[in-house]
Amino acid sequence: MARMHTRRRGSSGSDKPVADEPPEWSDVDEADIEERVVELAEQGHDPSIIGMKLRDEGVKGTPIPDVKLATGRKITEILDAHDAGADLPEDLRSLMQRAIRLREHMQENPQDHQNKRSLQNTESKIRRLVGYYRGDALDEDFTYSYDVAVELLEE
Structure with a gap:
């Protein structure tokens, strides 16, 4: 698909690997992940930054490669459930x-x-x-x- 305001084509991006379940080395409890997501949101981080921090820093030292695989919900859904979501997307x-x-x-x-x-x-x-x-x-x-x-x- 072409870009919106230029005549160039868009660059192709990489696809996420197909996975149905989180890796066995990332066995953090769902409640701990949700608690960390809400904590990071209260510090003023956006959902994309929260995902990167969970990937890099993790929860209790264990990285979380994909929050949706680990919890079954997206970061924005977790924030909405805890009333910690932003007023604007x-x-x-x-x-x-x-x-x-x-x-x-x-x-x-x-x-x-x-x-x-x-x-x-x-x-x-x-x-x-x-x-x-x-x-x-x-x-x-x-x-x-x-x-x-x-x-x-x-x-």
């Missing part, structure tokens, strides 16, 4: 942060046409994601604007 939050940085850069450097185009593309991606999340993770009448993004990310 991670991908939308990171795009909004990028748009805010680009907008502030454009205010200081109005002749930077390359970043002006990048800001337009980023805000286009945000509007597409808002349409996807509207009604589920966002309100039905939510519309993106710079001021709304700044207000949401200050919380």
Whole structure:
């Protein structure tokens, strides 16, 4: 599939190995994994960072290669069950942060046409994601604007 804002093709990525059960060397209790996930979320980490920390650091010294195989639930599902999930989805939050940085850069450097185009593309991606999340993770009448993004990310 082609990339969204260029004429290039996307680079192929590697596939995850097919596995039905966690490896026998990673035999950590599900409750301990969930406790560590909630602890990392309370420290302010996003779900992708939590997954990397569990892969690298593990729980009680034992790495967790795949949280979903070990617990049967994704990291976001665990966070929602413990009411520790973020109010905005991670991908939308990171795009909004990028748009805010680009907008502030454009205010200081109005002749930077390359970043002006990048800001337009980023805000286009945000509007597409808002349409996807509207009604589920966002309100039905939510519309993106710079001021709304700044207000949401200050919380």
